Amino acid sequence: MKVESVRGMRDILPEEAGLWQKLENEIRSVFSLYGYREIRLPLLELAELFSRTVGEATDIVHKEMYVFPDKKGQMLALRPEATASVVRAYIEHGLYAKGDLAKLYYIGPMFRYEKPQRGRQRQFHQYGVEALGSLDPALDAEVIDLAWHLMERVGLSREGLFLRLNSIGCREDRPLYREALRSYFSGQKEKLCLDCQRRLEENPLRILDCKEPQCQGAITGAPKSLDYLCEKCREHFEELLSILRDLGLSYELDPRLVRGIDYYTRTVFELCSRELGAQDALLGGGRYDDLVELLGGPPTPGVGFAGGMERLVLVLSQNRPVDAEAPDLDVYLVPIGEEGRRKALEILASLRRLGIATDLDYMGRSLRKVMSVAARRARYALLLGPDELSQGKVNLKDLRSGTSSTLPLPEFLARPRDFLS
Ligand SMILES: [Zn+2]
Ligand SMILES: [Zn+2]
Incomplete structure (x- = not known):
């Protein structure tokens, strides 16, 4: 259900x-x-x-x-x-x-x-x-x-x-004003809606709040509080x-x-x-x-x-239309191959502790799909290819300008903000 x-x-x-x-x-x-x-x-x-x-x-x-x-x-x-x-x-x-x-x-x-x-x-x-x-x-x-x-x-x-x-x-x-309203509206009681007829007894001030079209004529001519x-x-x-x-x-x-x-x-x-x-x-x-x-x-x-x-x-x-698609992440990690993925989990934990909003794909998507998610969600993609990783390097892609650069991983992790604008 x-x-x-x-x-x-x-x-x-x-x-x-x-x-x-x-x-x-x-x-x-x-x-x-x-x-x-x-x-x-x-x-x-x-x-x-x-x-x-x-x-x-x-x-x-x-x-x-x-x-x-x-x-x-x-x-x-x-x-x-x-x-x-x-x-x-x-x-x-x-x-x-x-x-x-x-x-x-x-x-x-x-x-x-x-x-x-x-x-x-x-x-x-x-x-x-x-x-x-x-x-x-x-x-x-x-x-x-x-x-x-x-x-x-x-x-x-x-x-x-x-x-x-x-x-x-x-x-x-208030009592003076209330009495003025009461005597004014009593004269037009039959024009008021049922709610206002009740309000007339309980608190005639509340008639002024009424949104019913039938009461508007009577309300327009009502005594003004400023005069009391x-x-x-x-x-x-x-x-x-x-x-x-x-x-x-x-x-x-x-x-x-x-x-x-x-x-x-x-x-x-x-x-x-x-x-x-x-x-x-x-x-x-x-x-x-x-x-x-x-x-x-x-x-x-x-x-x-x-x-x-x-x-x-x-x-x-x-x-102005809400900018719903504005990236909410700094970095999207894009591991390539199994080795890249193990390394990515480590980098993920480190970057988050450094205050960099970071995420990666948990859905087993293809590289092409992951890149399109990254482009929607993040400012940068950090690509972890087997060749670069074996040399201790990663590839940082600026998803707005499309430019990318290869960086030494330890240097990036030591001062990630220097590389992210
Ligand atoms: Zn007063
Ligand atoms: Zn009314």
Whole structure:
């Protein structure tokens, strides 16, 4: 019986994994430039971590979360996002006790039971940063600048990126805004989809996330959160806009942007690529100034973003075809005859210990076939012919230029890098 992968769980094969590794390295390096350090978190958490923070009324918790009991009946969830886990760890390990800003980043798989489609799987991968401990709007700007810088570093043009920005206010502003939405949408209840009619009772803010065409008319005319900000939230937002202008990062205010998660406060943003549809953000984030307290820690503001690896891979491979055939080895050993093969095994072990990526044929292929494999996989072929070997020599062929030279084997093994460019 053939066992297949679970729907929405995709294998990343070696041809593609090279691009993933490159991206991951780039992400780590840019995050480090801004002083963020990695935190590695479990994939499983108590389900209530997400229902209490992301919110019961959100699609993520209401429809998409993988929840199941363990053998003791504890309800667990495969994490649908990482911010709640970062904050859980921040409190659990008392990272606030250092009285300093905690700058953390993560890269890893998340799980949501959604309809699988191109660039969206049920196991998907996110990278993200969280800065905990400061309400300074300069930190919001730093996080946005970091996101922007990262997208430029992986090869997207500055001009092709645009920032959608909004402020949804603090917990003092929220009840006023929620009531304004409730009374506005109650007047158009019959136009809303069934989900939104439920959202109207649970959390009318979530109606703004709705993608159903029938709800768009009502959403367009909805009250704007910017009109319900308190003085402090307004000042915070204006300071952020002014820093962004200084940094030359352009933005579009988007009153509909609320980011589909309950824990957000004040700043919310999405960085989008013009090469994708308008709905398709590369990454998104914002402030969550009440989240630490909500999970039992001391009042601590925070700001961060998360981006999807799949989305990034899609955009980058659209931009320029992935160079799948780039050689991954330095040297391919090509023994000729039985004596050559015994010698090859020795050379193979030595070169690998010297840090030279080396391989040979284990499939008993003909010399012609081995040479064609070598040409695809490696920069150089090292030919071990019986005549040369008997004189302690080998033949090094540059597979790019086609030139070859005969070298004394001991000299090559002593300093292989001198012979490999
Ligand atoms: Zn406020
Ligand atoms: Zn709706």
